[in-house]
Amino acid sequence: MQFEKLKMSKKIPAINAQAEAAALARQQQLTKPPGSLGRLEDLACWFAARLGSPAPAMPRCEIFVFAADHGVAARGVSAFPQSVTAQMVGNFARGGAAINVLASLEDCRIEVVDVGVASEEPPPSGVRNERVRAGTRDLAASPAMTPEELTAALGVGERCAREAASRGAQLLIAGEMGIANSTAAACLICSFTGAAPDAVVGRGTGVDDAGLTRKREVVQIALARVAAGAGAGAEARVEAGIGAGIARQTPPAALRILAELGGLEIAAMAGFYIESARHSVPVLLDGYIATAAALAAIALEPGVLSWMLASHRSAEAGHAVALEALGLEPLLDLGLRLGEGTGAALTLPIVRAALALHGKMATFGEAGVSGAVSESL
Amino acid sequence: MQFEKLKMSKKIPAINAQAEAAALARQQQLTKPPGSLGRLEDLACWFAARLGSPAPAMPRCEIFVFAADHGVAARGVSAFPQSVTAQMVGNFARGGAAINVLASLEDCRIEVVDVGVASEEPPPSGVRNERVRAGTRDLAASPAMTPEELTAALGVGERCAREAASRGAQLLIAGEMGIANSTAAACLICSFTGAAPDAVVGRGTGVDDAGLTRKREVVQIALARVAAGAGAGAEARVEAGIGAGIARQTPPAALRILAELGGLEIAAMAGFYIESARHSVPVLLDGYIATAAALAAIALEPGVLSWMLASHRSAEAGHAVALEALGLEPLLDLGLRLGEGTGAALTLPIVRAALALHGKMATFGEAGVSGAVSESL
Numbered sequence: 113m114q115f116e117k118l119k120m121s122k123k124i125p126a127i128n129a130q131a132e133a134a135a136l137a138r139q140q141q142l143t144k145p146p147g148s149l150g151r152l153e154d155l156a157c158w159f160a161a162r163l164g165s166p167a168p169a170m171p172r173c174e175i176f177v178f179a180a181d182h183g184v185a186a187r188g189v190s191a192f193p194q195s196v197t198a199q200m201v202g203n204f205a206r207g208g209a210a211i212n213v214l215a216s217l218e219d220c221r222i223e224v225v226d227v228g229v230a231s232e233e234p235p236p237s238g239v240r241n242e243r244v245r246a247g248t249r250d251l252a253a254s255p256a257m258t259p260e261e262l263t264a265a266l267g268v269g270e271r272c273a274r275e276a277a278s279r280g281a282q283l284l285i286a287g288e289m290g291i292a293n294s295t296a297a298a299c300l301i302c303s304f305t306g307a308a309p310d311a312v313v314g315r316g317t318g319v320d321d322a323g324l325t326r327k328r329e330v331v332q333i334a335l336a337r338v339a340a341g342a343g344a345g346a347e348a349r350v351e352a353g354i355g356a357g358i359a360r361q362t363p364p365a366a367l368r369i370l371a372e373l374g375g376l377e378i379a380a381m382a383g384f385y386i387e388s389a390r391h392s393v394p395v396l397l398d399g400y401i402a403t404a405a406a407l408a409a410i411a412l413e414p415g416v417l418s419w420m421l422a423s424h425r426s427a428e429a430g431h432a433v434a435l436e437a438l439g440l441e442p443l444l445d446l447g448l449r450l451g452e453g454t455g456a457a458l459t460l461p462i463v464r465a466a467l468a469l470h471g472k473m474a475t476f477g478e479a480g481v482s483g484a485v486s487e488s489l
Numbered sequence: 490m491q492f493e494k495l496k497m498s499k500k501i502p503a504i505n506a507q508a509e510a511a512a513l514a515r516q517q518q519l520t521k522p523p524g525s526l527g528r529l530e531d532l533a534c535w536f537a538a539r540l541g542s543p544a545p546a547m548p549r550c551e552i553f554v555f556a557a558d559h560g561v562a563a564r565g566v567s568a569f570p571q572s573v574t575a576q577m578v579g580n581f582a583r584g585g586a587a588i589n590v591l592a593s594l595e596d597c598r599i600e601v602v603d604v605g606v607a608s609e610e611p612p613p614s615g616v617r618n619e620r621v622r623a624g625t626r627d628l629a630a631s632p633a634m635t636p637e638e639l640t641a642a643l644g645v646g647e648r649c650a651r652e653a654a655s656r657g658a659q660l661l662i663a664g665e666m667g668i669a670n671s672t673a674a675a676c677l678i679c680s681f682t683g684a685a686p687d688a689v690v691g692r693g694t695g696v697d698d699a700g701l702t703r704k705r706e707v708v709q710i711a712l713a714r715v716a717a718g719a720g721a722g723a724e725a726r727v728e729a730g731i732g733a734g735i736a737r738q739t740p741p742a743a744l745r746i747l748a749e750l751g752g753l754e755i756a757a758m759a760g761f762y763i764e765s766a767r768h769s770v771p772v773l774l775d776g777y778i779a780t781a782a783a784l785a786a787i788a789l790e791p792g793v794l795s796w797m798l799a800s801h802r803s804a805e806a807g808h809a810v811a812l813e814a815l816g817l818e819p820l821l822d823l824g825l826r827l828g829e830g831t832g833a834a835l836t837l838p839i840v841r842a843a844l845a846l847h848g849k850m851a852t853f854g855e856a857g858v859s860g861a862v863s864e865s866l
Contacts, residue, residue: 143580144587145568145694149831150804150824191522192859199858203520208851210521217845317522427527443823446839447527454526461838462823468594474585481576484568484695 124389124415127161135160138167141475145484149469151443152462156470158421159463162394163282167471170464171282171394174221175453176272176384177204177211178288179239180228180265180376181247183256184334185292189327191318194247197291198231204289205238210450211287214457220285227268228376242268244376251296252334255372262371262379269383277391283463284388284395286381286402287453291317294428297404298331299373301430304361304407305437309335312430314400317449338372366411374408381405386412389419396456396463399426399448403434410438424448424455501766501792504538512537515544518852526846528820529839533847535798536840539771540659544848547841548659548771551598552830553649553761554581554588555665556616557605557642557753558624560633561711562669566704568695571624574668575608581666582615587827588664591834597662604645605753619645621753628673629711632749639748639756646760654768660840661765661772663758663779664830668694671805674781675708676750678807681738681784682814686712689807691777694826715749743788751785758782763789766796773833773840776803776825780811787815801825801832 135157140146147153159168179201185194203209204224207216215222226235230247244264248256257265269286276284294316301312309331315324342365361369370379382405388395397406397420409416422440425432427449435442443462448455476483512534517523524530536545556578562571580586581601584593592599603612607624621641625633634642646663653661671693678689686708692701719742738746747756759782765772774783774797786793799817802809804826812819820839825832853860 142587143577143585144827148694148825148827149587150826152823152825152835196859199856200520203851203856203858206851206856208520208856210519210526210846210850213846213849214842216849217842317525445822446529446820448525448529449527450521450525458529458839458842461842462835465591465594465835465838469587469590472590472593473587474580474583479576479580479583479585481580482570482573 122390124413124419125392127418128164129161131164131166132157132161134166135470138470141477142473143476143479143481144473152466152469155463155466159394159467162392162419168467169471170467172280173218173283173285173460174223174276174281175211175215175285175287175457177222177224177452178227178269178286178377178380179224180290181230182290182292182296182375183248183250184252184295184330186250187252187326187330188323189295189319189330190292190316191320191323192291194230194291197289198229200289201226201229201239202236205236209452210454211452211457214454218457218460220457223272225268225272225380227265227380244268248375251299251373252330252337256296256374257371257376257379259367259371261376262367265376265379266383269380270387273384273387273393274391277388277393281393284384284393285398285453285456286384286395286405287398287456288377288381288401288451290375290377293375293377293401295327295330296373296375296378297401298430299334300369300378300404300408301434302331302335303338303369303373304411305433307430307433311433314428314430316428334373338369342368361411363412366408370408378405378408382409382412385409385420386416389413389416394419394421396459397422397440398453398456399424399451400428400431400434401451403431403438406438407434423459426455501790501796502769504795505541506538508541508543509534509538511543512847515847518854519850520853520856520858521850529843529846532840532843536771536844539769539796545844546848547844549657550595550660550662550837551600551653551658552588552592552662552664552834554599554601554829555604555646555663555754555757556601557667558607559667559669559673559752560625560627561629561672561707563627564629564703564707565700566672566696566707567669567693568697568700569668571607571668574666575606577666578603578606578616579613582613586829587831588829588834591831595834595837597834600649602645602649602757604642604757621645625752628676628750629707629714633673633751634748634753634756636748638753639744642753642756643760646757647764650761650764650768650770654765654770658770661761661770662775662830662833663761663772663782664775664833665754665758665778665828667752667754670752670754670778672704672707673750673752673755674778675807676711677746677755677781677785678811679708679712680715680746680750681788682810684807684810688810691805691807693805711750715746719745738788740789743785747785755782755785759785759789762786762797763793766790766793771796771798773836774799774817775830775833776801776828777805777808777811778828779833780808780815783815784811800836803832
């Protein structure tokens with residue numbers, strides 16, 4: 113299969129500029145100094161434009177956690193053994209993980225999707241079985257996925273987003289679990305932004321100094337491998353590593369990067385983001401891994417960016433690099449580095465507050481409150 | 490009346506170190522890489538130490554909004570006319586202001602307290618009448634309050650906190666409304682931290698360039714006036730302006746600064762913070778004005794600091810100066826500059842999430858999940 117054939121077809125809808133303008137006008141009438149609610153004002157207008165209403169109610173949110181394993185884990189790049197992926201999937205299924213607690217607080221539907229856990233047993237009850245393959249190949253030695261496997265993983269995410277949209281979801285979150293997936297994410301962020309591995313590779317779940325050194329080397333080896341293989345043919349524009357900007361990659365080149373260096377859960381997230389935008393459903397980006405998937409999604413479909421909101425800045429330093437490449441400024445910065453969708457879920461009450469203030473505060477006219485001195489003169 | 494006689498008596502209780510240690514130990518057992526929930530982990534332990542439980546439930550929170558006017562408003566230091574204070578008190582009473590919307594979202598009791606609105610009419614129904622005086626005197630020309638007025642205003646805040654504690658409140662927020670109160674707050678922050686007016690005086694509700702220049706001049710005049718008057722007698726250690734640190738002010742000196750340069754609502758907030766700590770009830774600090782009141786409270790009773798949590802960093806640049814002087818790192822930074830307690834109220838769902846994660850996540854043992862590689866070897 114050629115990457116050229118994996119074309120995305122359905123267009124990404126435009127946002128509703130009329131609803132956005134109406135929301136902006138409403139903000140100027142609320143009983144507060146103009147601009148004094150800072151980013152909450154922008155947030156209300158952002159959702160107005162995407163939910164298509166001048167004063168939208170809190171959108172119905174669903175959370176998907178995509179889980180998969182990574183062949184590169186065998187190289188000792190993580191603080192945890194690979195078996196933890198399957199163990200944590202069991203924990204998600206029993207409701208014991210951080211994202212379960214946050215989903216329950218927010219009354220969000222949560223679905224755990226096994227896209228490729230390295231286990232001989234099927235996923236536990238309550239986990240959706242979409243296992244494409246029991247973990248990727250070692251990305252330092254060979255492509256992590258074949259084009260067919262990549263297509264299947266993208267399709268898993270697309271199906272999940274499509275089903276959520278058809279259930280009436282108005283806001284989507286993708287979280288992930290996958291031991292060693294911060295190594296794959298680092299490779300993708302380097303490839304899509306052109307940043308150097310030193311600025312992008314971090315400790316993930318908390319690898320020690322020796323592990324961090326190994327992880328940096330693995331990323332460099334993988335990037336060099338892909339760069340060496342990209343010289344000829346249709347993917348000539350791929351320039352893994354320094355100097356490559358996300359805008360410079362054609363969709364076929366982006367697909368090749370994703371297959372070479374990505375992960376099954378990361379590909380599912382990229383497909384999820386694209387399909388969500390196609391259905392006019394905004395997404396709340398989580399952390400480091402999610403943002404690597406977002407870079408891939410945007411390289412495939414640039415229009416997806418306008419449906420993405422950054423929730424938080426992770427403690428993993430490379431996350432800031434990825435967010436900057438996307439031009440996104442996150443709402444929270446609380447030193448989180450857990451993944452699972454936790455940073456995004458934690459942002460939901462901020463969204464709720466912004467929309468409640470926007471919709472429920474009195475206007476100057478209703479309250480009989482004077483505007484600013486300069487305006488009243 | 491001499492400031493020396495206004496001594497604070499009841500001691501500030503110590504935090505519960507045992508509950509804090511138990512919470513810290515629990516954090517290490519939850520199914521996540523240690524430290525991966527960042528500041529949410531610290532937050533859970535902070536509340537454990539103050540609520541006296543290793544895994545506390547969300548504390549019952551009450552919000553008080555203290556309103557008063559400022560004689561210095563006549564000097565054109567605000568973007569809004571003084572009449573807006575009374576108008577906004579009416580808006581609070583009718584539930585139309587930002588803080589009403591947030592209190593309702595969080596299901597918090599809210600009480601609006603008129604400590605000194607400049608109005609000939611009594612406060613509207615639903616507003617607590619504790620009016621000490623119909624606005625302060627112009628702080629650039631004379632002391633804003635007499636010692637008796639200051640005592641009365643401190644007492645209003647103390648009573649409010651005492652009553653809330655007796656109703657079972659476990660977390661308190663003080664918000665404020667008072668046209669020109671960012672001028673008084675700037676004077677206090679300069680006096681208590683020693684920072685220069687240029688670093689502390691900002692646009693408040695949005696004063697224009699000419700107004701900002703006037704505001705800076707007014708603050709400088711007021712600080713010079715107080716410095717000139719402080720040379721002799723018991724308050725010799727007051728050094729308003731450059732070089733004075735909060736630790737250097739004796740309680741009598743702090744009281745003099747508060748009477749000279751403060752506001753009735755700011756004094757009420759200082760009393761509120763002190764009495765809250767005396768009853769072992771933590772407070773969630775709001776923005777610029779609240780933090781000026783916190784500086785005064787801590788100069789009067791240093792032990793209050795350990796009962797204070799900073800909620801957000803305001804867009805008013807001087808707020809960062811005041812927080813730094815207190816050694817507090819806020820949780821949110823969303824460009825808010827409204828006051829009323831809105832930044833603090835917006836932080837409540839973050840507190841709720843931190844405590845829910847802390848209390849409800851499975852432990853490694855319960856979930857059968859392996860710890861880190863380095864620990865399992």
